[in-house]
Amino acid sequence: MHLKYESFVREPLVDGDKTYRQVTEDIVSPIEKKPGRMWYIGFYFSICLLAFGAFSVFWEVYYGIGVWGINRTIGWGWDITNFVWWVGIGHAGTLISAILLLFRQGWRTGVNRAAEAMTIFAVMCAGQFPIFHMGRVWDGFFVLPYPNTRGPLWPNFNSALLWDVFAISTYFTVSLLFWYSGLIPDFATIRDRAKTKLRKRLYGLASFGWTGTAKNWQRHEALSLVLAGLSTPLVLSVHTIVSFDFATSVIPGWHTTIFPPYFVAGAIFSGFAMVQTLLILVRKILHLEEYVTLGHIEAMNKVIVLTGSIVGVAYLTELFMAWYSGVQYEQAAFQWRIMGPYWWSYWAMMTCNVVSPQFFWIKKLRRNVPFTFIMSIVVNIGMWFERFVIIVTSLYRDYIPGSWAYYSPTWPEVGFYLGTFGLFFTCFFLFAKYFPVIAIAEIKFVLKTSGENYKKKMEVIETKSTEEFVHEQMHAHH
Amino acid sequence: MAIKKFAVACYDDEDVLFPAVKKVRNSGYKLHDVYTPFPVHGLDQALGLKETDLHVAGFIYGLTGTSTALGFMSWIFTKDWPVNFGGKPHLSLPAFIPITFELTVLFAAVGMVLTFCYINQIMPGVKKHVFHPRQTDDYFVVAIELNDHTSEVEVIDFLKSTGALETSVQIAEDSWWYGRFDKDEPYQQLA
Numbered sequence: 001m002h003l004k005y006e007s008f009v010r011e012p013l014v015d016g017d018k019t020y021r022q023v024t025e026d027i028v029s030p031i032e033k034k035p036g037r038m039w040y041i042g043f044y045f046s047i048c049l050l051a052f053g054a055f056s057v058f059w060e061v062y063y064g065i066g067v068w069g070i071n072r073t074i075g076w077g078w079d080i081t082n083f084v085w086w087v088g089i090g091h092a093g094t095l096i097s098a099i100l101l102l103f104r105q106g107w108r109t110g111v112n113r114a115a116e117a118m119t120i121f122a123v124m125c126a127g128q129f130p131i132f133h134m135g136r137v138w139d140g141f142f143v144l145p146y147p148n149t150r151g152p153l154w155p156n157f158n159s160a161l162l163w164d165v166f167a168i169s170t171y172f173t174v175s176l177l178f179w180y181s182g183l184i185p186d187f188a189t190i191r192d193r194a195k196t197k198l199r200k201r202l203y204g205l206a207s208f209g210w211t212g213t214a215k216n217w218q219r220h221e222a223l224s225l226v227l228a229g230l231s232t233p234l235v236l237s238v239h240t241i242v243s244f245d246f247a248t249s250v251i252p253g254w255h256t257t258i259f260p261p262y263f264v265a266g267a268i269f270s271g272f273a274m275v276q277t278l279l280i281l282v283r284k285i286l287h288l289e290e291y292v293t294l295g296h297i298e299a300m301n302k303v304i305v306l307t308g309s310i311v312g313v314a315y316l317t318e319l320f321m322a323w324y325s326g327v328q329y330e331q332a333a334f335q336w337r338i339m340g341p342y343w344w345s346y347w348a349m350m351t352c353n354v355v356s357p358q359f360f361w362i363k364k365l366r367r368n369v370p371f372t373f374i375m376s377i378v379v380n381i382g383m384w385f386e387r388f389v390i391i392v393t394s395l396y397r398d399y400i401p402g403s404w405a406y407y408s409p410t411w412p413e414v415g416f417y418l419g420t421f422g423l424f425f426t427c428f429f430l431f432a433k434y435f436p437v438i439a440i441a442e443i444k445f446v447l448k449t450s451g452e453n454y455k456k457k458m459e460v461i462e463t464k465s466t467e468e469f470v471h472e473q474m475h476a477h478h
Numbered sequence: 479m480a481i482k483k484f485a486v487a488c489y490d491d492e493d494v495l496f497p498a499v500k501k502v503r504n505s506g507y508k509l510h511d512v513y514t515p516f517p518v519h520g521l522d523q524a525l526g527l528k529e530t531d532l533h534v535a536g537f538i539y540g541l542t543g544t545s546t547a548l549g550f551m552s553w554i555f556t557k558d559w560p561v562n563f564g565g566k567p568h569l570s571l572p573a574f575i576p577i578t579f580e581l582t583v584l585f586a587a588v589g590m591v592l593t594f595c596y597i598n599q600i601m602p603g604v605k606k607h608v609f610h611p612r613q614t615d616d617y618f619v620v621a622i623e624l625n626d627h628t629s630e631v632e633v634i635d636f637l638k639s640t641g642a643l644e645t646s647v648q649i650a651e652d653s654w655w656y657g658r659f660d661k662d663e664p665y666q667q668l669a
Contacts, residue, residue, distance in 0.1 A: 020490075020515065020616035145550070151559055157551045158563050163576040170580040174587040181591055184600070189515065189614040197660040204659025208595065209604030212614055214525055216598050217517035222532045223594045230536075230583045241576050441516040444616075448492075 011295040013106055013443075013450035018290070020444050027438050028190055030286045035433055038285060046425035053419005056412040057132055065135045067412050073405040074395045078413040079133040080245075081387040085270070086126035086420065087168065087242055088263070088383065091235050092271020093119025094175055097182075098231035101224065106450050107299050109442040110292045113186075114282060115275045116179040117435070121427040122274070123172045125420035130164070132416070160244040167241040174234055178227045184210050185220070186440045239267045246390065252329040253337075253394035256321065262314035269307035269353070270383035272300050276376035278428065280369055282437055291438050294367045301366040304379065308357030311386075315354060333394060341406065342393045345385050352382020482652045483624040484510060485633040486609045487642035488617040492518055495618045498640035499524050502620060507633060510621040510652065513613040532597075536590040543585030547578040605657030607650035617643075623652070 018026070035043075060067050070077045093115040100108035131140055143165050145154050155162050187207035194200045210216065243263035246254040276297065283292040322334040337346045356378050359365050366372075397404045431437070448454050461469065485507075489495045495518070502509050503526070512521060522529075551574045555561070560568045595601050613619040622633055624647070634645050650663065657663075 024515075024615045145554075154554045154559060156561075156563065157555065157577060158566060158570055158573040160576075163580075166577045166580040170584040173584060177587050177591045181594070185516070185614065191659055192608060192611040192614045194659075200660035201658050204605070205602045207659075208600035208602055209606045209654055210598075210600055210614075211606045211608060212513045212515060213511045214514065214518075214521045215511075215527055215530075216600075217514065218522045218527060219530045219532055219594055219598060221517050222530045223590060226533050226536045226590060227587060230540075230587055233579070234583050237576065237579055244576070444516040 010450075011293065012452040012455050013110060013293070013295070013446055015290040015293055015452050017453040018447060018451055020447065023443050023447065024189055024193070024440060026288065026291070027436050027440050027443075028193060030432075031190060031434060031436065032193070032195070036285075039429060039433060043426065043429040046422050046429060049418050049422025050426050051419075051422070052415050053417075053422050056415025056419055057128075060132060060412045060416070061137055065133070067410060069408050069410045069413060071405055071407070073398075073403045074392055074407040076133075076391050076395065077407050078388075078409045078417060079129050081384065081391050082417050082420065083126050083129035083133075084242055084263075084387045084391075085384050086122045086129075088239065088267035088270045088387075089274045089380070090119040090122035090126065090171075090175070090271065091239055091264070091267040092275050093117070093122075094171075094178075094231050094235040095268055095271070096275070097178060098228040098235065101228040102232060105299075106446045107296050109439055109446050110296045111275060111279055111300070111438075112442070113179075113182065113435075113439040114279055114431075114437045116175065116182075117428065117431045117437075118275060118278055119175050119271075120172070120179060121424045121431075122271075123168065123175065124427070125424050127168060127172065128416075128420060128423075130168075160241065160248045163241045164245060167238045171234060171238045174227070174231055178224075178231055181220070181223055181227070182439055182442070183435065184208055185212060186436045188212065189440055190436065236264055239264045246394075251394050251398055252327070253318075253333040253390065256318065258314055258317055258321075262311065265307045265310035265314070266383060266386060269304060269311055269357075270380055272303050272307070273376040273379035273383075276300055276304070276372055277380070280373045280376075282432060286432070286437065288438060291443060294369075297369065297372055298363075298366045301360045301372060304375075305357050305360035308353060308360075308379070312354040315350065329399065333397070336397060337389060337393050340393070340397075342389065342396070345389050346393065349382055349385035349389050352378050353386060356382070479653055479655075480651070481649060482510075483630075484609070484648050484650060484652075485622045485624055485630065485637060486646045486648055487620045487622075487637035487640070488610055488612070488644040489620070489641065490617055490643055492618070494641040495620075496520065496524055498620065498637075498642070501640050502622065502637075505636065507628065507636075508623040508625075510623045513609060513619040513621070515612075515614050515616060515618075518618070532590060532594060535593050536586045539589030539593075540582045540586035542589075543582040544578055546585070547581035548574060551577065599654050603656050604654045605659060605663075606654045607648075607652075607663060609648060609650075610644070610646075 014023070016022075068077065068079070070079070093112075096108050096115040097112045100112070131137060134140055143155055143162060145157075184207055187203050188210040191200060191203035191207050194203055240260040240263065243259035247256060247259040249255055279292050280297070283289050319334055322330040325331075336342070356375055359371075359375065392407050396407060487498070489498060495512075499509075499512060499521070503524075509525070512525060514521065552569060555570070556568050563570075566573070599606075608614075609619050609621055610617055620637070620642075622637070624630060624633060630647050634647065637645050
């Protein structure tokens, strides 16, 4: 009997009076069935996008960075905008898995597996941009500190760009390890139900031979807890380091200490929006609405309104500091953001990021699935514009008027971005087909305290007297 | 690495499992292990298992990462090839913080996961005997090791008396071997 008592005022985390068997059946049966038509359409469309992206990248590598729209003045355009956008999206997955575990939020169990998968694929997409924006991609390994015969010549450890290399690599590796270690027991579940030889073999390999002894689980819980404890500061540090790519410079609009918290909040904001987009689709198509309930969607929308408000406050702070500092370059940068040639991108950012999430103060809208879906896309568009505004509208007019220029993307840049969508969705479709999109073992773990049927049993405890309850607990299994 | 005979009992309710485990431990039979589809709180204490020290290993790996990063960067920038970066000091410790932190986390995480796999004896290609296919689904499976002195019938009756839903006697390898889950195991199972 669980000593954990959860009030029945809290919504159940799993609807529908499920048993452990049903949980397994609901989550694993889509994996065992043949994919539907929608899956094939989506998968092949993603492959096409990926192919176009690969071609765009090949074009850029073969003919050089000159095929892009960036120039001497605006050295970073869509490439770094997209990099920061994808990395930011990735952070929500780690936050859900790690930070919500440390905060003992049971509702993370419905969404963490898919969110972590999203993180891994998003970081894979993000990583493409720093690699291919180098131009001489074949010399890319120069950033790594390896012994060589040129001195040995080492990279500059004082540079934020190098910190980024370490941060993104570490983030990808740790997220992958955290996600996979949670998947091992679930692969064992699929393996033991598998009917064909190929599935038994492949899921057997993927499960590492897991059998689920008590000692295995004890160590698994310890591992998850420590990885969560490590991932929490990691996620905060990674996007802080990404913000340092800008903040450690001297460009007006970049050189500001608000960037680290502002970027981290913005990352969580866009990440949760992407999780909403993906999970609303997944829960509908795979019939998992009882596991990803309206309660889960509402909880994530609360995070969206919180982080969106922080981002909004950051925007206002930037404007205030530009005025209050009296620094004419900073003031000019913001005047042009509001009224200059890129005003459209600034106002798109402001509307999408500041105005739209405020709707989530209204409970009815927080629990409305179609509204949430549209809002999640609006938020991601807004966050893309935020990175675009930060990068391009600070670079195109800095200190010397003679250098001022304008930037528009060319087709290889757009193709590269679309290609990353192709990569992301190809991976995500494969994930949704062959991997359990919900953490099976974790749902079973919370089922007896937070499942709908079990909550009704809590009434019995509510009506009991304290002495009776204590007496019963004392004579229980321990 | 030995083939042994086991008496296997399956339960589907934790409230039945815990008293059963207690009775098995008090009975004097050799409890091989308890298999569950998810972590069951209180089971480690009920089985008398020691707390794990995995987090200590993680801490040590993390310390290794910190010292590697700090030591390496300090050596490079003070001894091996000091460079004048805009007048900044050679031992620019604040600038070393991000990479030091990342490497600490990286070493700790990778080290811990590899250690976890090693001590649990799991890795791709490892095969272990699965006593019941539902032990990863919804059954809690208790396996008791039998030897020449124990009576199978006695043990099975005892397990049934603790409330087991299904019981069986199986002959199986008691630890892991390199194998595939789609091939049959190289010995038989008695019902």
